[in-house]
């Protein structure tokens with residue numbers, strides 16, 4: 001399977017790229033607005049994997065090229081730009097039968113901490129679905145993971161991620177995909193209309209990390 005991580009040059013993109021390269025046999029391609037930047041970053045990730053004794057290729061490409069050849073497209077792009085990126089890719093005819101996964105969360109910070117700020121449609125995940133071509137499979141996942149911990153291959157993970165999608169088989173595909181990462185357990189959280197509840201956990205997790213010692217890069221687990 002080919003996994004394209006658009007915005008894979010950034011924080012959560014890096015974490016997902018190195019973990020999928022380390023833990024699975026999937027072809028991993030990171031996308032960027034600039035192909036050259038993606039190729040450079042992919043080389044950096046390969047070097048870090050090699051430092052851990054893992055010989056894996058990660059490819060870099062412009063976002064549209066990365067998405068065009070992929071089976072699954074993860075949108076590791078800031079929340080205010082992710083919907084426009086999807087709309088642009090749709091207009092270019094790049095998105096037709098991929099499964100698109102959004103980890104994006106709208107948040108605003110002040111002196112006290114981070115606060116959930118969803119778009120009018122209810123959640124960023126639903127906004128992505130609204131801007132995607134009709135019939136494209138859209139899911140939300142990976143919202144509550146800490147990028148630094150994911151990218152640190154010396155760190156063991158023991159966290160849950162919540163998956164939302166309208167179609168149960170799409171939800172299950174993303175659950176299976178997330179479960180392929182060592183130390184991540186994926187749980188179903190229902191259809192896209194439940195995405196706001198999932199996204200809103202992210203600022204909570206970050207605030208808990210800020211206000212408690214030894215909680216850096218904390219995640220959520222359900223018992």
Ligand SMILES: NC(=O)c1ccc[n+]([C@@H]2O[C@H](COP(=O)([O-])OP(=O)(O)OC[C@H]3O[C@@H](n4cnc5c(N)ncnc54)[C@H](OP(=O)(O)O)[C@@H]3O)[C@@H](O)[C@H]2O)c1
Pocket residue numbers: 007008009010011012013031032033034037038075076077078079081082085103104105106142143144145146147148
């Ligand atoms: N950081 C976390 O711990 C974390 C955890 C869970 C979910 N998330 C979500 O994942 C998404 C990415 O977060 P991040 O922290 O990885 O973000 P980030 O590092 O700030 O940005 C990721 C990438 O987005 C691309 N980008 C920036 N501006 C853009 C624009 N105007 N249009 C298209 N692409 C643009 C950049 O890639 P190029 O310059 O190479 O194009 C950048 O490397 C966010 O929506 C966030 O809510 C983050």
